[in-house]
Amino acid sequence: MVEKNSDGFYSFPEYFKGSQPGSGAEMDGTTSIVIGMVMLWERLPDGDAAKRDIQQFLFQDASPINSIEFELKTKPLLAGSGEFGCGLGVVGLCYNVAQNNLGRLALLAAARMAGEVGDATRAEKYRHLADRVGDAMEKYLVDKDGGWIWCIDEKTMKPDPSVLNAQGNKGIGSINGVASMYADVLGLQPLNSSWKLAARHSERTFQRLYNTPLRRTEFDRYGIWTQFDLLAGGLLSSPSYGQGYAIQTMLLFDNLTMAGKALSWLVNATYQPVPEYKLHRDSPYFFYERTYSPDAVGKIPLAEGCGALNLVNVSEPLKVSRLMLGVDDSSPQSILVLPRLPDSWTGMTAHNWPILTTSGLVRADISFEKKGAGGDFTMKLASGQQINDLKVRMPSKNGYVWREDKQAESVHFVTQ
Numbered sequence: 001m002v003e004k005n006s007d008g009f010y011s012f013p014e015y016f017k018g019s020q021p022g023s024g025a026e027m028d029g030t031t032s033i034v035i036g037m038v039m040l041w042e043r044l045p046d047g048d049a050a051k052r053d054i055q056q057f058l059f060q061d062a063s064p065i066n067s068i069e070f071e072l073k074t075k076p077l078l079a080g081s082g083e084f085g086c087g088l089g090v091v092g093l094c095y096n097v098a099q100n101n102l103g104r105l106a107l108l109a110a111a112r113m114a115g116e117v118g119d120a121t122r123a124e125k126y127r128h129l130a131d132r133v134g135d136a137m138e139k140y141l142v143d144k145d146g147g148w149i150w151c152i153d154e155k156t157m158k159p160d161p162s163v164l165n166a167q168g169n170k171g172i173g174s175i176n177g178v179a180s181m182y183a184d185v186l187g188l189q190p191l192n193s194s195w196k197l198a199a200r201h202s203e204r205t206f207q208r209l210y211n212t213p214l215r216r217t218e219f220d221r222y223g224i225w226t227q228f229d230l231l232a233g234g235l236l237s238s239p240s241y242g243q244g245y246a247i248q249t250m251l252l253f254d255n256l257t258m259a260g261k262a263l264s265w266l267v268n269a270t271y272q273p274v275p276e277y278k279l280h281r282d283s284p285y286f287f288y289e290r291t292y293s294p295d296a297v298g299k300i301p302l303a304e305g306c307g308a309l310n311l312v313n314v315s316e317p318l319k320v321s322r323l324m325l326g327v328d329d330s331s332p333q334s335i336l337v338l339p340r341l342p343d344s345w346t347g348m349t350a351h352n353w354p355i356l357t358t359s360g361l362v363r364a365d366i367s368f369e370k371k372g373a374g375g376d377f378t379m380k381l382a383s384g385q386q387i388n389d390l391k392v393r394m395p396s397k398n399g400y401v402w403r404e405d406k407q408a409e410s411v412h413f414v415t416q
Contacts, residue, residue, distance in 0.1 A: 088168025171229030260342030
């Protein structure tokens with residue numbers, strides 16, 4: 001169903017209209033799908049038909065990855081449209097920071113895939129292109145305060161105040177996606193462990209958003225991370241681009257106090273929204289697109305928007321839970337586990353959790369509980385399975401410490 005764009009490369013449309021084929025210019029969608037394809041390819045068994053199809057699609061001449069290379073021959077960055085292009089409700093093409101970061105991550109994912117099939121030349125080319133995108137982001141998309149700029153004009157290479165101050169762009173929480181999307185490809189270690197300049201820019205972006213007076217007041221009062229400064233009176237969020245990206249960013253920066261407060265809002269707003277909000281769903285456990293601060297009542301319409309079980313608003317809280325559990329198999333040679341329990345939580349468990357190793361997928365039952373300043377961690381793999389190199393980051397009264405096991409089948413670590 002994916003058609004080629006005007007340059008002759010496959011590019012996913014914003015959405016498919018039923019079974020009608022199409023293409024588009026929303027680079028964030030295409031690059032996210034590429035990342036997902038690579039992660040699926042890595043986890044499918046050899047000989048699987050879908051694994052063969054993914055490799056053929058991504059490594060053909062007209063692949064979306066080669067579209068990125070084609071763009072970068074004449075442009076410093078990747079131009080795209082939509083919410084992660086010039087922003088919500090703004091038409092045209094822009095160089096968007098989250099969209100370009102996704103392009104960079106897609107290149108790194110494809111490089112990893114190329115390396116796994118023994119195509120060292122392709123892998124090196126993709127890594128080089130990823131570095132170019134990262135360097136251009138540093139050059140053009142960093143603001144005077146050291147934080148990220150949401151987007152710039154593709155012709156002037158400068159921010160356009162009329163775009164950045166549009167109702168759907170000013171203070172937009174989606175900019176935290178630069179930090180949170182890091183985990184999709186580069187793993188779950190703290191952001192300051194890789195691409196350190198980007199970590200600094202992301203942290204300053206986060207602080208800029210938090211220090212906006214209304215957002216800070218609302219967060220300190222309720223734990224809601226509002227998604228906009230202007231839209232919906234600055235009193236709306238969502239489990240995805242607002243609350244979801246913010247919680248993931250808090251976790252990646254190991255800010256567990258803020259993460260606990262924000263997660264409590266997500267839980268409470270999901271199970272029991274403000275009474276005046278007329279939400280249609282079959283279960284109080286269903287995530288839904290728009291959450292409203294109690295302060296919004298009587299000030300703005302409490303519209304449902306996309307409503308219950310909108311896919312991205314289900315998947316981003318699942319990514320939050322993945323970050324909390326902390327199983328990092330981005331490098332199958334050495335499995336890392338970094339449990340991150342928000343301050344208000346005492347423990348968590350996961351059953352039959354899939355972990356990618358050099359021998360393929362293994363399954364594990366995992367539990368982690370707080371023990372004073374330390375913790376109690378157990379992992380038990382399915383019968384006959386093991387992890388050759390396992391490292392677990394444990395909290396302690398002296399900060400984080402690492403515990404390690406080789407040929408791990410069942411492990412139990414305790415710290416104080």
